[in-house]
Amino acid sequence: MPRYYCDYCDAYLTHDSPVVGKQHNSGYKHKANVKSYFTQFEETMQQRQLEAQIRARMVGGLGCVLAVHA
DSSP states (O other): OOOEETTTEEEEEOOOHHHHHHHHSSHHHHHHHHHHHHHHHHHHHHHHHHHHHHHHHHHHOOOOOOOOOO
């Protein structure tokens, strides 16, 4: 009988039944692992967008703005 493997939790469930899968997927630990998994991509995407904005401003001549006080 094949066992269900959860990629997020890196664990095998003992019984391959819909009830066990639902119980596992509704658990606190599984939900935290899923959130952590997708957060890494969100942070990477935000970092790429920030770097692209910085490059665009540097190329556009808006990289440094100096204030001169008289």
